[in-house]
Amino acid sequence: MKKLLALSLAICVSCSWVPAEMKPEPAGKARNVTFISTSDSHFKAFESKGWNAYNRETIEEINRIAKVSWPEKLGGARIDSPRGVVVLGDCIDDGDKVRDGKDYTVEQFKAFVAHFGLDGRDGLLKFRTYETWGNHDGPPIGKSKKSKLSFQAELKKRNAIRKKNGWLTNLSDNGLHYSWDFDDVHLVSLGFYPADIQNAKVRYNPVWHDPQNALAFLKKDLARCVGDSGRPVVLMSHAGVDTNWCHPDDWKAVYDAVKKYNIVLYLYGHTGTGLRYWAPQGETKKWTCINDGHTTSGFFVIQIEGDRLRAAYRCKTGVKKVRNADKTVTRTWDGKWGWKFLLDKKISAKGK
Numbered sequence: 001m002k003k004l005l006a007l008s009l010a011i012c013v014s015c016s017w018v019p020a021e022m023k024p025e026p027a028g029k030a031r032n033v034t035f036i037s038t039s040d041s042h043f044k045a046f047e048s049k050g051w052n053a054y055n056r057e058t059i060e061e062i063n064r065i066a067k068v069s070w071p072e073k074l075g076g077a078r079i080d081s082p083r084g085v086v087v088l089g090d091c092i093d094d095g096d097k098v099r100d101g102k103d104y105t106v107e108q109f110k111a112f113v114a115h116f117g118l119d120g121r122d123g124l125l126k127f128r129t130y131e132t133w134g135n136h137d138g139p140p141i142g143k144s145k146k147s148k149l150s151f152q153a154e155l156k157k158r159n160a161i162r163k164k165n166g167w168l169t170n171l172s173d174n175g176l177h178y179s180w181d182f183d184d185v186h187l188v189s190l191g192f193y194p195a196d197i198q199n200a201k202v203r204y205n206p207v208w209h210d211p212q213n214a215l216a217f218l219k220k221d222l223a224r225c226v227g228d229s230g231r232p233v234v235l236m237s238h239a240g241v242d243t244n245w246c247h248p249d250d251w252k253a254v255y256d257a258v259k260k261y262n263i264v265l266y267l268y269g270h271t272g273t274g275l276r277y278w279a280p281q282g283e284t285k286k287w288t289c290i291n292d293g294h295t296t297s298g299f300f301v302i303q304i305e306g307d308r309l310r311a312a313y314r315c316k317t318g319v320k321k322v323r324n325a326d327k328t329v330t331r332t333w334d335g336k337w338g339w340k341f342l343l344d345k346k347i348s349a350k351g352k
Helices: 002-011 050-067 104-116 151-164 214-225 248-258
Strands: 032-038 085-088 129-132 178-182 185-189 233-236 263-268 273-278 287-292 298-305 308-317 320-323 329-332 336-346
Touching (some): 050 104, 050 308, 085 263, 104 151, 129 151, 129 185, 185 214, 214 248, 263 298, 287 298, 287 308, 287 336
Parallel strands (some): 185 233, 233 263
Antiparallel strands (some): 032 298, 178 185, 298 308, 320 329
């Protein structure tokens, strides 16, 4: 038995997680994970800074969320303090833009960092941030033609800090894809979308939209860090199953690669806001998917407690927009928040 234990621990040497049966839990300890998901903040610069104020309003509400209660249909209890906030790409609006001597990309990234920070102490947000990149965030490292800043290079630096601080379970060789654990819930961040290279059938820019071996990382990560434990897995990327920016063949390849694991949630942005259930044609076990929309409008609160998954979209209400004669848009908001897209379901409790 001692030899088996030593061997199992050696297999998990690249991961911080130790199987539940090998790691004694403190008395009374049970799975209870609350976190926030948002995307498409599209931070702007110079003449478009008004947009950033809308993001600021949302981040301030995230900071207050532990003083808010769940909707009555989801139990009505006070929301737990979040473990962190995932930001699913399109963090900035222009990943390689310089105009009239102004580096928009640099200024937009400064705005992103000032608002979301990294560790919950260095920005407006009071919780750790876990971001990835989207189609607006710019090309791979070394491929920028105008800006002196590469969003993906900055992401790589931030991931190195996360790893040094012990926040990550696993980090890809290219420093862009990563995983971490909240209790025994395993979360995996997969960049633009989970493929290795852009499908030849997709017409979009193959340089900017290179997924950079995300699927290979996912396969290795789940094999090493989850195995046959059955514990809950949350996957996330910028683009999701409902966009032609990725080919259906790619999504089937992802589904086939992870179908033996306990995938309890797939998070993505890019196309809008809402809930959906998806599986490739011919498959009966569907993923629960959250499309979490723009940070300017709101965010999802997600909790995995025992065998219960609940989530809801916290959104601004009473927003009015008027298009002016000069084609500008005036926006007013009454400062109120509400709930949409309520989710409450039972998940597999394996690995608990």
